[in-house]
Amino acid sequence: MPLQHLAYISVAAPGIGQADIERILEQSRRNNASRDISGHLQCHGGLFFQILEGPGTALDELLARLGNDPRHADMRLLFREPLQRRQFADWSMGYGPCVAGDAGTHAAERLRRLRDTAPCGTQRALNLFLSLMTEADA
Numbered sequence: 001m002p003l004q005h006l007a008y009i010s011v012a013a014p015g016i017g018q019a020d021i022e023r024i025l026e027q028s029r030r031n032n033a034s035r036d037i038s039g040h041l042q043c044h045g046g047l048f049f050q051i052l053e054g055p056g057t058a059l060d061e062l063l064a065r066l067g068n069d070p071r072h073a074d075m076r077l078l079f080r081e082p083l084q085r086r087q088f089a090d091w092s093m094g095y096g097p098c099v100a101g102d103a104g105t106h107a108a109e110r111l112r113r114l115r116d117t118a119p120c121g122t123q124r125a126l127n128l129f130l131s132l133m134t135e136a137d138a
Contacts, residue, residue, distance in 0.1 A: 005053040005087070006063075006080035007125045009115040010072040012046045020071065025095050033092040037062060040094035042132055045108020047115070048072055051129055053086045076118035078125040087126075096133045107132055 021043060032039065037054035052059060059080075067075060088094055114120060114128055 002056065003053060003083040003086065004056045004059055004080060005051060005083040006059060007049070007051045007078040007122075007129065008066075008075050009050075009078060009111055009118065010048045010066075010075040012043065012048055013071050013073065016046075016071055021095075024071065025093055028093040030092075032062075035062070038086055038088045038091055038093075040088050040091060040096060040129070040133070042096040042129070044111055044132065045105065047108060047111045049111055049129060049132070051088065051126070053083055053088055076115050078114065078118050078120050079122040081122055107135065 025041070028039075028041070031037075032052075032054075035054065035058040037052055037058055039050060039052040039054075042049040052062065054062075063077075066072075110128060110132075114125065
């Protein structure tokens with residue numbers, strides 16, 4: 001089955017905290033590994049930003065489940081394209097900690113602008129995703 005990758009941004013439900021995110025990660029890692037899905041999740045300023053990779057049918061099923069998940073709303077697909085080689089092959093679900101302080105506010109604003117232009121170019125979304133990962137590590 002040919003690989004695809006996609007990215008989306010959604011709004012976290014009110015009251016979602018770190019314990020909820022830990023449960024999401026635990027469940028996602030277990031489920032994604034069994035479905036040959038890899039990816040990475042970020043959370044900034046009440047927004048989830050996620051990239052997923054895997055077989056198209058597995059991604060279809062996952063998107064259907066995500067669309068009905070009450071832990072977030074207003075899911076906007078940024079891109080979905082064929083993929084030659086995984087970027088997140090080592091992670092059934094990686095997680096980038098939130099960027100803290102003023103940088104976190106800036107990160108959330110950048111995500112809101114990207115979300116408002118959805119769908120957007122693949123490279124634009126990937127560049128922002130990787131930039132936020134780097135800022136979180138700094």
